[in-house]
Amino acid sequence: MKKTITVSLALLGALVLSACQEKASAPEDIRPVRYIVAGDAAALSGSSYSGEIRARNETQLAFRVPGKVVAKLVNSGERVKKGQPLARLDPNDYQLDLAAKQAQLAAAESDLAQQQLNLKRYRELLAKQFISQAQVDAQINGVNAAQAKVNQARAALSASRNQTVYATLTADADGVVSQMQAEPGLVVAAGQPVAKLSQDGSREVAIQVPENALEAVRKAGSFRVTLWKGGAPLEGKLRELAADADPVTRTYPARIALSGDSRGLQLGMTADVALPAQASHQLRLPLSALLDLQGKHYVWTIDDKTLRVSRKPVKVAAIDSDNAVIASGVRAGDKVVTAGVHLLHEQQRIKLLDR
Structure with a gap:
């Protein structure tokens, strides 16, 4: 019995020692x-902002008259010259109006010629004392009224000619049509934007600035602009910072003007604008x-x-x-x-x- 107890104690000691060794060798929590x-x-x-390359001057183009688009002459991404036609409206209504205005002018000019001829006859009759001076004065007023109608008809004809010209949408400057929505069959209102023209010239980066970074962006003298496509970093300066936040993103649109040669920059390229280290x-x-x-x-x-x-x-x-x-x-x-x-x-x- 004593021998059994001794063996049991030896086994228990071995188990305790083994447990201690296992605990001591447990790996450290890293x-x-x-x-x-x-x-x-x-x-x-917030120290850098992602943006895209945009043209310094971007113009939303629209027809100055309402109508139905019948011809789309350029597509998005095409380069155009100043004065180049981009799209046309159905000209039938404007051509009919032009013909009506021409007829009104012809009628007014005919009436003026008749009134002037009558005035000449009245003066001859006045010299022979067949009529009174009051009748001559009345005829002079008739000539003046006829002349005013001619002037009015000419102005209406000029306006109608302009309306006919406005039925063709043209480019205001050399550049790239970045958007074209004037598809044939589309009925547009006067002033409804149907195209966007990115004019040739300097390029800049459009970014969105959060409200907590407005002061840092305003004080930054320059920015480091890197392109996602690679290449040497460019230097930029703040040109424009909106006073009101965008109602959707609640950030402030800003434009960073790029210095140096920007001819190799394509519209829409992704760029990263970073504040200089000394800005803060x-x-x-x-x-x-x-x-x-x-x-x-x-x-x-x-x-x-x-x-x-x-x-x-x-x-x-x-x-x-x-x-x-x-x-x-x-x-x-x-x-x-x-x-x-x-x-x-x-x-x-x-x-x-x-x-």
Whole structure:
């Protein structure tokens, strides 16, 4: 019996020792994290904006008269010259009106000639004292009235001729027809846009600016513009910033004028517009990097050598929709965890994910 107890105790000790060894050899919890380098403006949301290459002058083209489109003379993407016809309306009604105005003018001129001839006869009769001066004066008024009708008919004829000319839509300048909606059979109203002409000349980038970045964009002296297709970066300057936000996106349309030769830029190309690093002198971190505990703010900084994190208190100067302005606690160049800050603990070992 004593021997049995001794063996049991030996086995129990072996099991306990084995469990301790297994516990001691358990792998350390290494948590993968995303991070940002404090002071790296290019990594912050809102420091760059995606846009597209647009012409400096874009014109919405429309017929100046209503009617039914009977001919589409160019397609979207075609290059046109100033004065080149783009589309035509049915001219029948305008040609009939023109013929009517010509007939009215002919009738008015005929009446004027008759009134002038009568005035000549009246004056001859007045010289022989067959009629009174009052009758001559009345005839003079008749000539003046006939002349006024002729002037009116001529003006109406000129307007009718213009209406006939307006039935053909022409290009206002050399450029590219970026949109063409005037399809045959379409009935349009006067002034209804049916085409868009992107005029030749300088090119610029159209971007949308969020309200929290308006001040930074206004103060930026220049912008770095890179094209998705590649190539050397271009320099741009703010030319236009809308005063009202777009009702759908709630962002502010802006235009960045490009300097240098822009002949190789195609309309619609994708471009990235970045603010220069010197445009902001404040240290900013994403809101996801902040850890709030009992009313205080902290961030996790990463030690490059040991790949372990340390919790540091920070003082937040301001917060917007995307970022926090850090007044103290973090220096430029520190690596700060930006995701999963609530799952870390002091001196925890981490694995850096691609930024």
